Amino acid sequence: MPELPEVETIKRSLEPNLVNKKIMKVQVKMAKLIKKPQDPEIFKDILEGSRFKKVKRRGKYLLFYLDRPWVLVIHLRMTGRLLLLNTSEPIEKHTHLIFNLDDGLDLRFHDVRQFGLIYLVPENKLDLISGIRTMGPEPLSEEYTFNCFRDSIKGKKQRAKAFLLDQSCVAGIGNIYADEILFQAGIHPEETVNNLSPEKLEDLWQAIKDRLKAGVESRGTSIKDYVDGFGTKGSFQEQLKVYGRAGETCIQCENKLMKAKVVGRSTVFCPHCQPKKN
DNA sequence: AGTCAAACCTGGGCGC
DNA sequence: TGCGCCCAGGTTTGAC
Numbered sequence: 001m002p003e004l005p006e007v008e009t010i011k012r013s014l015e016p017n018l019v020n021k022k023i024m025k026v027q028v029k030m031a032k033l034i035k036k037p038q039d040p041e042i043f044k045d046i047l048e049g050s051r052f053k054k055v056k057r058r059g060k061y062l063l064f065y066l067d068r069p070w071v072l073v074i075h076l077r078m079t080g081r082l083l084l085l086n087t088s089e090p091i092e093k094h095t096h097l098i099f100n101l102d103d104g105l106d107l108r109f110h111d112v113r114q115f116g117l118i119y120l121v122p123e124n125k126l127d128l129i130s131g132i133r134t135m136g137p138e139p140l141s142e143e144y145t146f147n148c149f150r151d152s153i154k155g156k157k158q159r160a161k162a163f164l165l166d167q168s169c170v171a172g173i174g175n176i177y178a179d180e181i182l183f184q185a186g187i188h189p190e191e192t193v194n195n196l197s198p199e200k201l202e203d204l205w206q207a208i209k210d211r212l213k214a215g216v217e218s219r220g221t222s223i224k225d226y227v228d229g230f231g232t233k234g235s236f237q238e239q240l241k242v243y244g245r246a247g248e249t250c251i252q253c254e255n256k257l258m259k260a261k262v263v264g265r266s267t268v269f270c271p272h273c274q275p276k277k278n
Numbered sequence: 279a280g281t282c283a284a285a286c287c288t289g290g291g292c293g294c
Numbered sequence: 295t296g297c298g299c300c301c302a303g304g305t306t307t308g309a310c
Contacts, residue, residue: 003303060304077304079288094288113287115304131305157279167305174303223303224290243303264282266301 002076004139004172005215005236006226007060010082013229014107015055017084018064022051022102030096033111036119036128043120046070047099059135059171069123075131077115079225083108112225134168139208140216144170149205153193160196160204161189162263170208175265176221176243181207182269183242188276189262189269195277214239242268 002010026044028034034043046068054065062082064072074082087106091098097109097118109116119129127133136152137144152169163169164178173181182189185207187200196204220226220234223244227233237244241251246259250270260267 006303075304077286078302111287112289113302115286117305155279159280162280165304176303221303226303265304 002060002080002220002226003174003177003215004057004060004212005177005218006220006228006234007057007062007076007172008216009220009228009234010076011055011057011062013232014062014082014084017105017229018052018055018101018107020051020053021105023047023049023099024102025100027098027100028096029098030114033096033109033114033116034118034120036121046120047072058132058138059167060174061129061132061135063126065123070120071123071126073117073119073121073126073129073132074109075117076111077113077117079112080116081110081225081227082229083110083227083231084229131167136166136168136170139170139172139212144209146202146205149208150201153196153201156193158193159190159262160187160193161265161267163193164208165263165265172212173208175267176223176240177211177215178265179243179268180211180241182274184211186273186275188271188274189260189267191276242270244268 026047028040031040034040037043050066050068052064053067056063060075062074085106085108087100087104092110094112095108095110099107121128137148156163160182161178164173164181185203187204215221215236218234218236221236222233223237242257245257246268248257250257250273253272255270255272257268258271
């Protein structure tokens with residue numbers, strides 16, 4: 001479900017409402033989602049009595065720092081949700097984890113497909129989580145300069161779509177934003193990245209920053225499941241130019257948008273505005 | 279180094 | 295209404 005803009009929006013909705021809140025009780029309803037530590041009782045023992053100090057995002061991961069040297073790390077994968085609700089609210093189906101806080105609110109983890117990942121690791125051992133250990137640069141950070149981007153692409157023979165979806169190349173992009181970025185940059189999803197001209201590389205770098213930034217400003221894309229920590233939908237779906245529009249008309253040239261499988265993911269693009277060189 | 283299919287799950291939508 | 299099939303915002307694994 002959520003890509004960088006959605007996870008960032010969730011982070012922003014949760015942080016002001018979690019900082020300094022104490023976890024009174026942890027209810028584990030589906031232990032298999034807790035990947036570390038293995039024993040859910042240890043998970044509960046460390047969390048109960050802790051206070052949230054800070055919430056961060058890294059790629060598509062949410063990091064909840066505590067007033068103990070431990071970090072709660074959550075990846076929402078496809079259908080995960082984190083919601084702040086009154087304890088009195090009925091517990092919806094597919095709610096797998098509940099944190100009862102000291103102000104009458106719950107932080108609840110809800111996940112229809114049960115793909116979500118939950119970890120509790122020592123603050124200085126975030127590298128135990130392989131997806132974080134190998135995570136590429138944050139595309140909206142100041143450090144993600146054109147030089148940084150160009151270096152990250154140097155020598156790569158992946159297709160453009162594969163590069164964007166590879167979290168070790170650049171953090172946080174998923175299927176929706178990958179298609180939107182490639183359309184904006186005018187790059188065919190199957191173009192090999194080391195074939196791109198310097199101009200096209202610049203376009204791609206700009207498009208990564210621009211589309212992700214626009215997604216954050218619209219508070220994410222709500223197509224099926226995505227909502228922020230208060231259940232509020234985003235609005236970036238209104239600005240999608242290719243994703244979900246296969247067979248419809250390109251907004252730039254009036255040709256028909258094509259659908260293809262690239263890197264095992266459904267991909268929509270305009271063959272005219274995103275030509276392939278070879 | 280890259281690509282591909284399968285696996286992990288449930289539910290929605292479609293054709294019949 | 296029901297059945298079977300395909301699809302879905304992500305990532306890992308193992309085979310080539």
